[in-house]
């Protein structure tokens with residue numbers, strides 16, 4: 578569960594090809610970071626995997642099945658949005674249970690999964706509060722909880738920490754890494770922040786203008802950047 582393969586996947590908006598055909602393999606349980614400057618296509622690539630955008634060409638395989646035409650809700654993936662996407666009028670419990678309610682799960686199963694997620698995320702004492710009564714870090718954990726309860730094959734994060742302050746960001750990075758260690762579920766994490774990429778990733782995918790410049794572990798990219806762009810971006814000596 579959680580192996581994602583892109584075969585010659587491309588994306589154009591109108592006449593503009595923002596992602597020329599690319600191949601990428603993400604292994605089950607890997608923490609993969611898409612990194613690159615603003616506008617390089619990170620979000621678009623993530624949205625293609627999530628099914629929130631249709632590919633212009635190529636195929637997306639999830640656990641060996643062609644998912645290219647499968648609607649987002651049926652791909653078994655969960656996108657983690659920034660914490661401001663929470664519903665302010667709903668309790669934490671209701672926010673976390675929301676996707677399960679939409680999917681029509683029975684109440685007992687909803688409660689079981691919400692309580693399990695709350696325990697993993699240290700939110701047990703906060704289930705009856707509303708987002709406005711939580712700290713920024715707690716709110717971000719609620720947003721992650723909403724993904725966890727779906728028991729996805731992979732988590733997709735699009736710059737989830739970019740509206741948190743610097744100190745909180747460091748803590749949340751550690752929390753997400755810890756969560757990955759605990760769940761051992763595939764995570765794809767988009768960021769423009771090199772430090773985030775280097776500290777969190779098993780595998781980094783460096784993008785420039787929709788093109789993959791290099792794929793490798795943080796150490797591989799640091800020791801053997803393929804070109805000046807990667808070296809400059811990763812901050813290695815080349």
Ligand code: ADP
Nearest residue numbers: 590591595613614615616617618619620621622
């Ligand atoms: P990143 O997330 O790396 O900042 P994006 O994936 O958001 O980059 O955008 C990549 C390119 O695609 C940019 O040039 C952006 O303007 C363009 N783009 C993204 N979404 C759309 C859209 N819905 N319509 C037209 N162009 C888009």
Ligand code: MG
Nearest residue numbers: 619620621735
């Ligand atoms: Mg983006």
